[in-house]
Amino acid sequence: xxxxxxxxxxxxxxxxxxxxxxxxxxxxxxxxxxxxxxxxxxxxxxxxxxxxxxxxxxxxxxxxxxxxxxxxxxxxxxxxxxxxxxxxxxxxxxxxxxxxxxxxxxxxxxxxxxxxxxxxxxxxxxxxxxxxxxxxxxxxxxxxxxxxxxxxxxxxxxxxxxxxxxxxxxxxxxxxxxxxxxxxxxxxxxxxxxxxxxxxxxxxxxxxxxxxxxxxxxxxxxxxxxxxxxxxxxxxxxxxxxxxxxxxxxxxxxxxxxxxxxxxxxxxxxxxxxxxxxxxxxxxxxxxxxxxxxxxxxxxxxxxxxxxxxxxxxxxxxx
Amino acid sequence: xxxxxxxxxxxxxxxxxxxxxxxxxxxxxxxxxxxxxxxxxxxxxxxxxxxxxxxxxxxxxxxxxxxxxxxxxxxxxxxxxxxxxxxxxxxxxxxxxxxxxxxxxxxxxxxxxxxxxxxxxxxxxxxxxxxxxxxxxxxxxxxxxxxxxxxxxxxxxxxxxxxxxxxxxxxxxxxxxxxxxxxxxxxxxxxxxxxxxxxxxxxxxxxxxxxxxxxxxxxxxxxxxxxxxxxxxxxxxxxxxxxxxxxxxxxxxxxxxxxxxxxxxxxxxxxxxxxxxxxxxxxxxxxxxxxxxxxxxxxxxxxxxxxxxxxxxxxxxxxxxxxxxxxxxxxxxxxxxxxxxxxxxxxxxxxxxxxxxxxxxxxxxxxxxxxxxxxxxxxxxxxx
Ligand SMILES: Cc1cc2nc3c(=O)[nH]c(=O)nc-3n(C[C@H](O)[C@H](O)[C@H](O)COP(=O)(O)OP(=O)(O)OC[C@H]3O[C@@H](n4cnc5c(N)ncnc54)[C@H](O)[C@@H]3O)c2cc1C
Numbered sequence: 075x076x077x078x079x080x081x082x083x084x085x086x087x088x089x090x091x092x093x094x095x096x097x098x099x100x101x102x103x104x105x106x107x108x109x110x111x112x113x114x115x116x117x118x119x120x121x122x123x124x125x126x127x128x129x130x131x132x133x134x135x136x137x138x139x140x141x142x143x144x145x146x147x148x149x150x151x152x153x154x155x156x157x158x159x160x161x162x163x164x165x166x167x168x169x170x171x172x173x174x175x176x177x178x179x180x181x182x183x184x185x186x187x188x189x190x191x192x193x194x195x196x197x198x199x200x201x202x203x204x205x206x207x208x209x210x211x212x213x214x215x216x217x218x219x220x221x222x223x224x225x226x227x228x229x230x231x232x233x234x235x236x237x238x239x240x241x242x243x244x245x246x247x248x249x250x251x252x253x254x255x256x257x258x259x260x261x262x263x264x265x266x267x268x269x270x271x272x273x274x275x276x277x278x279x280x281x282x283x284x285x286x287x288x289x290x291x292x293x294x295x296x297x298x299x300x301x302x303x304x305x306x307x308x309x310x311x312x313x314x315x316x317x318x319x320x321x322x323x324x325x326x327x328x329x330x331x332x333x334x335x336x337x338x339x340x341x342x343x344x345x346x347x348x349x350x351x352x353x354x355x356x357x358x359x360x361x362x363x364x365x366x367x368x369x370x371x372x373x374x375x376x377x378x379x380x381x382x383x384x385x386x387x388x389x390x391x392x393x
Numbered sequence: 394x395x396x397x398x399x400x401x402x403x404x405x406x407x408x409x410x411x412x413x414x415x416x417x418x419x420x421x422x423x424x425x426x427x428x429x430x431x432x433x434x435x436x437x438x439x440x441x442x443x444x445x446x447x448x449x450x451x452x453x454x455x456x457x458x459x460x461x462x463x464x465x466x467x468x469x470x471x472x473x474x475x476x477x478x479x480x481x482x483x484x485x486x487x488x489x490x491x492x493x494x495x496x497x498x499x500x501x502x503x504x505x506x507x508x509x510x511x512x513x514x515x516x517x518x519x520x521x522x523x524x525x526x527x528x529x530x531x532x533x534x535x536x537x538x539x540x541x542x543x544x545x546x547x548x549x550x551x552x553x554x555x556x557x558x559x560x561x562x563x564x565x566x567x568x569x570x571x572x573x574x575x576x577x578x579x580x581x582x583x584x585x586x587x588x589x590x591x592x593x594x595x596x597x598x599x600x601x602x603x604x605x606x607x608x609x610x611x612x613x614x615x616x617x618x619x620x621x622x623x624x625x626x627x628x629x630x631x632x633x634x635x636x637x638x639x640x641x642x643x644x645x646x647x648x649x650x651x652x653x654x655x656x657x658x659x660x661x662x663x664x665x666x667x668x669x670x671x672x673x674x675x676x677x678x679x680x681x682x683x684x685x686x687x688x689x690x691x692x693x694x695x696x697x698x699x700x701x702x703x704x705x706x707x708x709x710x711x712x713x714x715x716x717x718x719x720x721x722x723x724x725x726x727x728x729x730x731x732x733x734x735x736x737x738x739x740x741x742x743x744x745x746x747x748x749x750x751x752x753x754x755x756x757x758x759x760x761x762x763x764x765x766x767x768x769x770x771x772x773x774x775x776x777x
Contacts (some may be wrong), residue, residue: 075402075465076395077689077696083394142394281771296774298760301767305714308766312711316693317686323396332682381675388678391659392668 077320079146086143090150093123098154100362107233107365112158112179112197121176125160126167130174136167141260145267145322152271152341155365157234159193161264166202169251170217182261183240186213187376191228195220195238203244204254215257217249232368259330262377263321266334269341269373270318272366273311276341276348279363280304284351300351307344314340328390335383341370396692398469406469412446413477423480426603426744433518433560436483440515449513450489452642457497458509464699467642468691475646484557488512488519490643492565495582495635499623508563508584520561522552522585522609523632529554530761532567533576533629537611539568539583545615546570546583548591551608554755558594558607561587566616571626582628584620591615601747602738643756644716645691651723652684654745658723662730676726683719687712707770714762717752724749 079087097116106113121127128144130136137143144164151160162182163173172178178199183192185206192201201223203216224242281304284295294300314337321329345367349356356363374380398406420439424431443449452467453459462470482489493512496504511517528535537550548568555564564585571579585592591614596604623631659677662668694708724746728735737743753759767773 075398075692075696076699077692078700079394277771281773284773293774295767296776298764298776301773301776302760302763304771304773305763305766308771309711309715312708313683313686313690313715316689317682319394320396320686320689320692323394329685332685335679335682336686383682384675384678385671386678387681388659388674391656391677391681392663393656393659 077323083143083146086139087146087150090123090147091153093119094150094154094156098156103155103234103362103365106157110157110194110234110236112194114176114179117158117179118176121163121174126163126176127174128164128167130168134168135174140322141263141325142319142322144264145318148264148267149271149274149318152268153275155234155272155362155369157194159198160268161261162202164264165257165260166252169249170200170202172199182257183244184258184261184377185240185243185245186210189228190240191376192223192225192238192240193235195223195225196236201240201244202249202252203240204258205243205245207243210258211255213254213258214245215249215252215254216245217247218244222246230372232365232372234365234369235372258377259325259327262334263318263330265373265377266314266318266321266330266337269334269337269370270311270314272370273307273314273337273340273344276344276363276366277304277307277311280307280344280348280351283355287353294351303347303351307347310336310340310344328387331378331383331386334378335380335387338370338374338380342367342374345370398465402465402469405466406473409448409470409473410477412448413473413479416442416446417477417479420480429559429604433484436480436485437515437518439480439483440485440489440513444514449515450493450509453494453497453509453513457493457505458513459497464642464695468645468695471642471645472649475649481646484518484560485512485515487521487557487561487565488517488563491521491635492519492563492584495565495631496584496622498634499582499631503619504584504622517562518557518560519563519565520555520558520587522555522558522564522566524554525551526553530758533580535567535569535580537566537568538572539570539581539616541570541618542615544618546581546618546621548583548585548611548614548616551610553608554597554606555594555609556606558587558609559596559604563587564609567628567632570628574626577629579626580628580632581625582622582631583616584622585611585614585616589614589616600750601744642691642695644712647720648684648687648691648716651720652688654727654742655680655684655723658727658730665730667730673726673729676729680719680723680726683715684723687716687719690715707766710757710762710765710770713756714759714766717759720752721749 124137127136128139132138159181162180166180167174170180173180179197180200180202181193181198182202183190184204198220201218205213223240223244225238226241228237228239230237284300285293287294317333317336321333349363352361352363355361424435450459451462451470455461493509496508523532525535539546539548564587566583566585568581568583569579570581591612593610595608597606597608599605662673667673690712727742728746734740735743768775
């Protein structure tokens with residue numbers, strides 16, 4: 075047993091962090107808030123860096139890495155608040171032409187959730203819809219051209235993630251080559267990885283702010299009430315990290331459910347505590363805190379929310 | 394990231410399992426919680442069995458009489474021992490997990506030879522005399538005085554919350570040898586024989602009704618200077634070196650036990666017709682995720698320690714914080730499953746609920762742990 079990142083895994087994480095800092099720094103993030111259309115140039119660059127082809131075999135032009143590596147990359151994406159249907163890109167790279175290379179942008183919509191939401195509808199070249207009426211093990215995937223999907227407008231709480239509500243079952247052309255239960259499980263795990271990245275980032279933001287902001291003649295980070303908020307944030311993030319990384323290694327369905335539950339909680343509660351540490355500044359549009367919170371809310375609803383997760387984990391206990 | 398155990402580790406596990414299966418049925422039943430001499434004898438006998446089978450001081454360095462096992466092997470040992478229902482380290486806690494490792498790290502050859510083998514054989518029990526009435530969280534405020542007189546220190550003062558003091562042979566004692574020096578600089582570490590003249594033990598009753606800990610009154614107790622481990626006035630450092638070890642793997646077995654209890658709660662709730670209560674179900678489901686993750690965090694911390702040559706990292710405080718609260722939540726959930734029976738003090742889950750209350754206080758309160766995490770890991774400025 076050696077449950078630590080390998081040197082290669084650390085290098086992958088650091089390389090991804092650098093790439094995102096260079097290509098999607100704060101200016102780009104704030105520009106995306108004002109104009110959330112996806113940057114196709116950036117999307118192709120992400121593809122070139124292996125973002126989507128990471129787990130495809132090298133013979134097929136992929137990088138040949140595994141789920142733990144994908145999790146590390148998605149953790150970085152979560153840190154940077156990188157927008158777009160990234161999970162879909164990673165999971166459909168082997169099934170839909172042009173996704174691995176970043177030429178086509180495809181979104182995933184889970185018909186089992188209510189409302190069934192579609193992210194970045196204006197940017198997508200296709201939508202893969204997971205049938206929500208069939209029992210989970212028999213669910214199938216369908217592919218639609220965006221123009222063919224019946225939808226209603228939906229005012230997304232997250233300014234970085236435009237949404238539409240899918241109103242009719244987009245179950246026309248079956249999309250072959252997808253194992254839907256596995257797709258859902260991996261989507262949950264990669265979403266949890268993004269939540270972990272966000273949770274870790276808001277700890278850093280809170281700590282940096284607490285060291286620099288002075289009140290009563292001292293940095294607010296020297297006040298215990300603030301200190302203890304920050305410590306609690308770290309504990310949440312580190313517990314989620316252990317769960318998410320372990321689930322990436324075991325690929326066990328229940329491990330994934332537990333990891334998503336803890337990562338959702340870490341991302342949402344850490345963003346809330348970060349907001350508190352920022353004071354009035356935290357309540358502004360200008361600060362990035364709300365962007366973490368809103369995205370965390372969104373991800374927490376997708377691919378298994380708290381109620382469903384807790385019920386599954388309870389069932390497993392009573393077994 | 395690799396969660397699979399190596400062939401060597403699996404072989405170790407298999408050997409251990411078959412040994413446990415062979416010896417545990419021969420063990421007498423555990424004595425009552427209030428029967429201290431019985432508990433001491435029980436814990437000592439188990440330690441002796443471990444010793445004779447080559448499992449004593451697994452994680453201690455080989456030159457201290459230990460087995461020099463890796464942190465992962467130690468983890469496997471604790472996991473398997475708990476799974477098999479082996480006795481807990483019990484009265485040997487301080488000897489095996491704190492005083493012993495301190496002597497191994499800082500003691501002279503003669504000191505190691507005198508004190509370590511009897512700990513490993515379960516022959517001598519140690520207790521920890523650190524806390525004082527006016528020095529709890531602020532341990533460096535301790536005032537118990539040691540005045541040099543020839544080859545002895547003459548020690549006067551009092552200690553409190555000393556676990557297992559009633560049955561201990563030795564006490565690892567922190568005393569003030571230089572009252573003029575800055576607080577952390579004037580402290581020394583002494584091994585005090587509990588039968589020395591001038592030592593009075595007054596058991597204190599815990600809220601669980603038993604006498605787990607005691608007050609120690611020290612009235613001109615003579616302790617040979619040769620019983621000092623480390624340099625005079627260097628006791629703070631000597632102590633801190635090993636205090637972190639205490640937090641590395643101390644709770645491994647307990648996490649295994651908590652997961653077993655959780656499954657028992659769910660089965661009981663179902664059998665009692667409580668399973669249609671979604672609030673209870675979700676509460677237990679969440680705890681399932683929590684304890685599964687705590688187990689992974691343990692594996693993470695142990696792997697980190699292994700990479701760092703056995704020295705545990707700061708992750709111990711993160712773990713302790715979350716675990717101690719999770720344990721309390723677990724027993725609160727047990728009370729919900731029990732309903733009115735949660736008022737029955739004889740129910741083992743009720744006893745567990747009471748003793749869980751100590752977890753956010755003992756070995757550094759949750760507030761102190763948060764200070765440690767905030768200042769040492771996150772680098773926030775020290776408070777005033
Ligand atoms: C079951 C049990 C067994 C024990 N066994 C031993 C033993 O064998 N040997 C031994 O030496 N000791 C032992 N202890 C003592 C234990 O280490 C102390 O109880 C602990 O360190 C807290 O000290 P205190 O009780 O004096 O509480 P205090 O330090 O008085 O704390 C009271 C409250 O104030 C808070 N507080 C104190 N300082 C701060 C601060 N700076 N910032 C924020 N909050 C603060 C604490 O968190 C706590 O909530 C044991 C305790 C228990 C409960």
